[in-house]
Amino acid sequence: MTSRTHRTTARTSSEGRAVARTQTLLKGENGIGTVRKTVLPGGLRVVTETLPSVRSATFGIWANVGSRDETPALGGATHYLEHLLFKGTEQRTALDISSAIDAVGGEMNAFTAKEYTCYYARVLDTDLPLAIDVVCDMLTGSLIAPEDVDAERGVVLEEIAMTEDDPGDVVHDLFAHTMFGDSPLGRPVLGTVDTVNGLTRDRVARFYRKHYDPTHLIVAAAGNVDHQRVVRQVRAAFDRAGALTREDAEPVGPRRGAKTIRTGGRVEVLDRATEQAHIVLGMPGIARTDERRWALGVLNAALGGGMSSRLFQEIREKRGLAYSVYSYTSGFADCGLFGVYAGCRPNQVGDVLKICRDELDQVAEHGMDDDELRRAIGQLSGSTVLGLEDTGALMNRIGKSELCWGEQLSVDEMLRRIAAVTPDDVRAVAKDLLGRRPSLSVIGPLTDRQSAELHEAVA
Known part of the structure; x- marks a missing residue:
């Protein structure tokens, strides 16, 4: 049984400046199922759910950006960027990223939807610090190198071709277009061959800088986790990247999109x-x-x-x-x-x-x-x-x-x-x-x- 509570604590620096706001959103019995949230300076939110009875933990970062945020010329940019964040940072190569999680028997992946993107890793609880460091490094330090953009273009085009070979998938994209027409919700998440071929390194990099600001990100961790320890590790990772410099920034709230035109009889x-x-x-x-x-x-x-x-x-x-x-x-x-x-x-x-x-x-x-x-x-x-x-x-x-x-x-x-x-x-x-x-x-x-x-x- 869990109950709802909104107890908030604010920790301050020696200068008296608030540096974090923590709430217990759901209080579980004996700590099981307790959900806590901390807002770090810079507007980054960290949410955790504690389940001490398991030996695993899943760590993810959600970005408040999806294919709905693309212009027609940027069709598929969100999904393309999802691929590129696995290609390397200043600290790690693409092989370093994958081998770090493979070496501890974990799994790592990401997915793009019309209104959000998520990157995650599932590991043993003892390997959670590694997962936090790797995923945070990817989200804050991606190089988006020109050679990676060119190489990954072929991979994305193959994914589009694979989807096109499955009419059971394609029909749902077709239905979205039937209902929403040539609007962001009516276009496919993957983009098209033409739009993906038209994406340049500069376009993707600008999209990355615009939408991966900490105010647009939510860190989520669940399993055998300690909330304050996760907060410290996340903050350290983002601080190393210089991503929390705007201390007065506030998180972006839930999306409130303009009404999309819906049709009937098509x-x-x-x-x-x-x-x-x-x-x-x-x-x-x-x-x-x-x-x-x-x-x-x-x-x-x-x-x-x-x-x-x-x-x-x-x-x-x-x-x-x-x-x-x-x-x-x-x-x-x-x-x-x-x-x-x-x-x-x-x-x-x-x-x-x-x-x-x-x-x-x-x-x-x-x-x-x-x-x-x-x-x-x-x-x-x-x-x-x-x-x-x-x-x-x-x-x-x-x-x-x-x-x-x-x-x-x-x-x-x-x-x-x-x-x-x-x-x-x-x-x-x-x-x-x-x-x-x-x-x-x-x-x-x-x-x-x-x-x-x-x-x-x-x-």
């Missing part, structure tokens, strides 16, 4: 000689800060979140029309998406699409019965807890929570909010979202007649 079909047709049918969702997200989570679980969900039962179990079928939600700072994915034989696209439309219309008009909602609440509650069973997941939770919401919710509080969702809550969000005119994205070898029918299907 259809995009990409003709490809694939064995399956890949479909995403969906409509605008809600922003990640919308309090209805708990009800939408339950609705999503009931509609397409598991083997007992409506869509899985109707499309796969009863009719055998698809192997993979599910629904999903994506929440951004100011908007969101709700989508249904299915992969099926090209000649069955019409049947699958009709079932999806019928089920969405049915739920929008009538809601769901109590048994469905009880199963969905149980499924969502269980998956929430089971998804936090390792230190990597805990680091992701506290880092993303600080970045996106500026607050921390305990697991008990999350479960309480899920359990508090009522049939009326689900019915209201279903009527609002599922009652809107949908958009459709399809990849596959469709005939002209099928393509025309798809346009009619979402009219």
Whole structure:
């Protein structure tokens, strides 16, 4: 059991100047699950969750920058930069970076999303100081050498080619474009061949200097960690890089983007000689800060979140029309998406699409019965807890929570909010979202007649 508290302590230098502000955000029993936050001079935030019963720790740094922050000419710059930060600093070569973590049996990686980027390392608790030093060095001291920019360009282009070979991935990028058009949210995180080829060392370096300021960064560590020790080690690493010189700087708060235009009734079909047709049918969702997200989570679980969900039962179990079928939600700072994915034989696209439309219309008009909602609440509650069973997941939770919401919710509080969702809550969000005119994205070898029918299907 954890409880929420906001006790704040400020440590001062001998001159009386405040140098750090520390809060205990969540107080766990016997220190287990305690979440603390310190704001260092320079605006760098350090958040930790203590779990003394494990022998591992995951250390990560979140940057408040994603592909949404790119201009059309900089398409893919965030992801390109993610690659380049592994290529070397003044202290370490690329081989030094990878071998340092490999030598202690750890794992190290990074990921780029539309609104944030994360770099992390998972190690034994005794090797946490090494992980802190390596990851902080990467984030503060990257050389972004011209020869590395040129060499890594080929790697990024290969990653784009690999993604293009998987239509099950590409269809989600296509759906984002269908919904958001040629806006930052509608463009692919990886960029395109043309935009990546157009990125120069100077452009990427300017992007790095602009977005990797400490005020835009959040350090997160979870596992068998001591908060104050992590703070000292992080501060020492950033001080060595001269990154905390603006002592009066304050952290940048959660993103509050301008409203992105969302569309309905659009259809995009990409003709490809694939064995399956890949479909995403969906409509605008809600922003990640919308309090209805708990009800939408339950609705999503009931509609397409598991083997007992409506869509899985109707499309796969009863009719055998698809192997993979599910629904999903994506929440951004100011908007969101709700989508249904299915992969099926090209000649069955019409049947699958009709079932999806019928089920969405049915739920929008009538809601769901109590048994469905009880199963969905149980499924969502269980998956929430089971998804936090390792230190990597805990680091992701506290880092993303600080970045996106500026607050921390305990697991008990999350479960309480899920359990508090009522049939009326689900019915209201279903009527609002599922009652809107949908958009459709399809990849596959469709005939002209099928393509025309798809346009009619979402009219």
